[in-house]
Amino acid sequence: MSDAEDKSASGAQTVRRALALLRLIACGQERGVRLVDLERMSGLNRPTVHRLLKTLVQEEAVEQDPETRRYLIGQEVTLLGLARTRRFPLLTLADPYMAELADQVGDTVFLSIRHGHDSICIGRRTGRHPIQVLSIEVGVRRPLGVGVSGVALLASLDAGESVGLVRSNAARLEVLGERVEDVIARVEKARKEGLAHAPAGLMPGTSAVAVPIMLGKEQALGAITVTAMAERLAVERFGTVVERMRQAAAGIAGRYAQVAGRT
Template sequence: MDRTNSPKAGRGALEPRQGAQAIRRALAVLRILAAGREDGVPLAEVIQATGLTRPTVHRIVHVLIEEGIVERNARSGRYAIGNQVPELALARPRPSRLLVAANPSLRRASAEIGDTLFLTARTGNDTLCVDRRIGVYPIQVLSIEVGARRPLGVSSAGVAILAAMPAQDARKIVAANEKRFEAYRTDTATVLGEVTAARRLGYGMRETGLVQGTKSISTWIKTPDGRPAAAMTVSAVRTRLGPRREQEVAEILLREARIIEQAIGG
């Protein structure tokens, strides 16, 4: 008897694929919850952002709550990352290669520019703020905290990272994030337009940052194999970044981004 054609053999072949699918779905849910930080995310928003059915999201969230990975706020009904996640992160005590390589550049650029600097890493279809340096200018734009996660494309850092990758790859990510853009008051056409402009300029720029009355400039940082892995951003009140100073700040960021790339490659 040929066992490879038996129903049991067919089920065995499907199990690894189904297991991988379940893990990917759980990770998709966790990424959405991570963007909500301590405020949490309503279940309806998780469903919309992931494209999963309500029963599927319910099952995933229920298991993650049982494992301490997710918590539910009894008063608001919102879901957030649980205490187990930072505890698991302690198992990786050493800072990433990116953070080590970027530290001198962040310190140097912060002293030169005087406004808030952010280092943002790409993680899947999102950006994650991994470092922030406060400058000496009296008015600082603290629009994002370390640990904040955003869909690629809603910030100048995300736009810069998208601009540094092949156009087809950028379009795929923007399409995948389309449902999530609404919460940030933007859309696919706007993001793709900003990406095109960033390619032309050589850096990402948003006339209106995540906070009204601010402006942001970002330069991408690539790995040795040419993949955009991060972005370095300056955010300031708009009056601080007129055309002349915008160019000066962009040149500093571009210079330091190349230094970081060399340090990563070394």
């Protein structure tokens, strides 16, 4: 390899590592992420992580909270994202169905997509019930398998592929207190049942259920999740809620296929 090729390869590796850190930091949202956790999740040594973070902070792509010393996504990344405000056509197509579903069930509806090894919430609609469970914010990025949306997305994949994705997220899952074997078991259960259900949600006294939005038998466009107080997803109401979720998912997939067929 020539010197020029060697420098090019080194430069590409640096860019990939910096982007990997940005994705990990994005998972922390307003809480931020500790340096030690960035090391554990990225697999990089401390000097490398520190060097990359220093540059990202200088470029305002990353901020460091002066009190907690945690790292957060900086304003430069946010401003860059504004250049593509119409980046998610699925959200535009899905929004009417999400609004109708939220009105029907009375609880909060989320839309999530898969991006690489993560699930990302890109939309949310609230219902009319007095108590809404806003368990996550739009923009939340989590390793696939954390939360029912990620489990539903993994369950839509081939078993071998889903297991590989979960295992590749092992370090990140460990930081979040999740065991690879437990996540794989949840995915297998969801694959058999056609949905992912967490009787005990992220917040005490809540519950959540997710179904994939399937375009054909093999491609998942995303996942719809409903979160509610646990009693509102109890046995006597659960089937009705899931049926309406599946109708919404089918409607979104049908509309997506219709629009895609025109282009």
